[in-house]
Amino acid sequence: MLKESIKMALENIVSNKMRSFLTMLGIIIGVGSVIALITIVSGATSTVTDQVASMGANTVTVQVQGTPLKQGLTQGDVNKIAELSNISGIAPTISGQTSVAFEGNTMDEITLQGKNDVYFENTEDVISSGRIIKSIDTENESRVALIGNDIVNELYVGKNPIGQEIKIGGITYNVIGILQESDSFSSTDTNSSVIIPYTTAMGVVGAKYINSMTVYIADEALADTTTRQIEGVLTKAFNGDEDGYTIVNMQSILETIEEMTSILSMMLAGIASISLVVGGIGIMNMMLVSVTERTSEIGLRKALGAEPKQIQLQFLIESVVLCLIGGIIGFILGVSLAWVVANLIGTSFALTASTVLLAIGFSAAIGVVFGFMPARKASRLNPIDALRSV
Amino acid sequence: MPEKILEMKNLIKTYIMGDEEQVVLKGIDLEINRGDFLSVLGPSGSGKSTLMNIIGCLDVPTSGTYYLSGELIRDLPEVDLSHIRNREIGFIFQQFQLLPRLSAQKNVELPLIYAGVPEKERQARSAHILERVGLADKMNNRPNQLSGGQQQRVAIARALVTEPTILLADEPTGALDQQTGQQIMALFKELYQEGKTIVMITHDADVAKNGSRIVRIVDGNLSEGVYNA
Numbered sequence A: 001m002l003k004e005s006i007k008m009a010l011e012n013i014v015s016n017k018m019r020s021f022l023t024m025l026g027i028i029i030g031v032g033s034v035i036a037l038i039t040i041v042s043g044a045t046s047t048v049t050d051q052v053a054s055m056g057a058n059t060v061t062v063q064v065q066g067t068p069l070k071q072g073l074t075q076g077d078v079n080k081i082a083e084l085s086n087i088s089g090i091a092p093t094i095s096g097q098t099s100v101a102f103e104g105n106t107m108d109e110i111t112l113q114g115k116n117d118v119y120f121e122n123t124e125d126v127i128s129s130g131r132i133i134k135s136i137d138t139e140n141e142s143r144v145a146l147i148g149n150d151i152v153n154e155l156y157v158g159k160n161p162i163g164q165e166i167k168i169g170g171i172t173y174n175v176i177g178i179l180q181e182s183d184s185f186s187s188t189d190t191n192s193s194v195i196i197p198y199t200t201a202m203g204v205v206g207a208k209y210i211n212s213m214t215v216y217i218a219d220e221a222l223a224d225t226t227t228r229q230i231e232g233v234l235t236k237a238f239n240g241d242e243d244g245y246t247i248v249n250m251q252s253i254l255e256t257i258e259e260m261t262s263i264l265s266m267m268l269a270g271i272a273s274i275s276l277v278v279g280g281i282g283i284m285n286m287m288l289v290s291v292t293e294r295t296s297e298i299g300l301r302k303a304l305g306a307e308p309k310q311i312q313l314q315f316l317i318e319s320v321v322l323c324l325i326g327g328i329i330g331f332i333l334g335v336s337l338a339w340v341v342a343n344l345i346g347t348s349f350a351l352t353a354s355t356v357l358l359a360i361g362f363s364a365a366i367g368v369v370f371g372f373m374p375a376r377k378a379s380r381l382n383p384i385d386a387l388r389s390v
Numbered sequence B: 001m002p003e004k005i006l007e008m009k010n011l012i013k014t015y016i017m018g019d020e021e022q023v024v025l026k027g028i029d030l031e032i033n034r035g036d037f038l039s040v041l042g043p044s045g046s047g048k049s050t051l052m053n054i055i056g057c058l059d060v061p062t063s064g065t066y067y068l069s070g071e072l073i074r075d076l077p078e079v080d081l082s083h084i085r086n087r088e089i090g091f092i093f094q095q096f097q098l099l100p101r102l103s104a105q106k107n108v109e110l111p112l113i114y115a116g117v118p119e120k121e122r123q124a125r126s127a128h129i130l131e132r133v134g135l136a137d138k139m140n141n142r143p144n145q146l147s148g149g150q151q152q153r154v155a156i157a158r159a160l161v162t163e164p165t166i167l168l169a170d171e172p173t174g175a176l177d178q179q180t181g182q183q184i185m186a187l188f189k190e191l192y193q194e195g196k197t198i199v200m201i202t203h204d205a206d207v208a209k210n211g212s213r214i215v216r217i218v219d220g221n222l223s224e225g226v227y228n229a
């Protein structure tokens, strides 16, 4: 019975190709736009979250604004955080301004950064040549420096700076590496920067405070707990003044991004589904016309012994099949559109099983909802009246 | 002893149009035995189709009793009436009422689908019965690829395929030319000889003569036997 009904529904749709297509158009556009929007947004979301995650989903960043009494973190504060459980490493940063000199030539307004080996181990592509700062440099407060491209080009014309000396703020360092060239898109300008071990910056240069640090978490699942513990240490360090620091947990940023984009994609899909409703009304209209046109067929079927339920099922199947075909076409168009858009704007493209199920489920549901009334009307036709209308 | 398969007693059908009541069937008494070929003859508007609708369980009487195969047909739920129609009645209509998109064989299979007969058996039974009405080579034709007489044969095959208690035909030759009509009547007579029970409604006295019994219906009243053209 079911098989027969589906076959008859298909025959009916095929025998009215143009009308069926026009009726399906609403569903095609509706399903297409919903699927395209969801796929595009979820692709964009995964691109953004991948980017954020590549910055370190397992990191907690602490920015120190300081308080009037205490302008930054001390080594003692950092040690206390290092003693917490679930911490795999800490990369403190000291920043300042300085000048550099080599063989009598001087450059001013150079950014000085103090960092440690943990930073270099966790960050890719910091240097273009030479070597990075190692833990032994940090421990020994070595006078070693990584220098930016502008400095190389201005002070070491025609020379390989690695192995040469450089005067930073009047103190002599050994150049061990050259920083990766930064372009206008980079978040920090490394071209006119020098990086030295942060311990050297404190011990030799005389910096008192650490301005920021990245804490690496061993187990991401416990990121929230660890973040709270770090916060506890910081609050104590600043005597309870929470304005002294800002703490950012990457995991929670990721969660916020995902939450926001899922709300966004639901909103967009909601707007697009208005066209689905319009499409559904089109289906209902076509089904009502079909019931009227086929009144005598309905009467005949009833005379031959069709139960009202079977008539209703037949028309319901027709409307569901119509919607499913429209839904499948719309799905293919929507996914193609999403693929083109993803390639154009350079986000990732992923088709999930849930999107497929959503498209199929949605179109079937529209078929049932908007086919119900016409189908019931058909099932309630009086066979005598229906037969007479030849 | 003939087996009584249909019995009507004082059957009345009234239509209410607005506040006017029209009595269309005015107390019909009718008995049909298995194997009868009954012609119901009457002029237009006499109530023939109304009677046929009641016999075919498409409608129920306003009052009086109607027994079909021993079962009292009254205001039953639609689903029960549909089962009775499927089991007991084989309809043959003036306009054939074939579904244009289906082949002859598929049209014949239709009542079997509603009877819940599995596909294999449906195909075998419909093929067999189409052969019986002389359309073995036309099984895959659609109605518009058949002549009027052939279409009516398909309709007859469809009525026969469920082996119903009664074949119920309303003006079966009404849409056919005289010669084709005679061929259809010949087929009816064969079926009668095979022992089928046939009720045929017509306004044409010549067609009615094919029956083994003739009843006349005039203005809602039914009278048996006396035939005068």
Ligand SMILES: Nc1ncnc2c1ncn2[C@@H]1O[C@H](COP(=O)(O)OP(=O)(O)OP(=O)(O)O)[C@@H](O)[C@H]1O
Residues within 6 Å of the ligand: B015, B016, B017, B022, B024, B042, B043, B044, B045, B046, B047, B048, B049, B050, B051, B203
């Ligand atoms: N549903 C209905 N409502 C009201 N009156 C009806 C209805 N059906 C039939 N009638 C009336 O009942 C009377 C008998 O109608 P019926 O269709 O049974 O006639 P008939 O003998 O079949 O005529 P014909 O040979 O023209 O088909 C007619 O006067 C008709 O107007």
Ligand SMILES: [Mg+2]
Residues within 6 Å of the ligand: B048, B049, B050
């Ligand atoms: Mg009539």
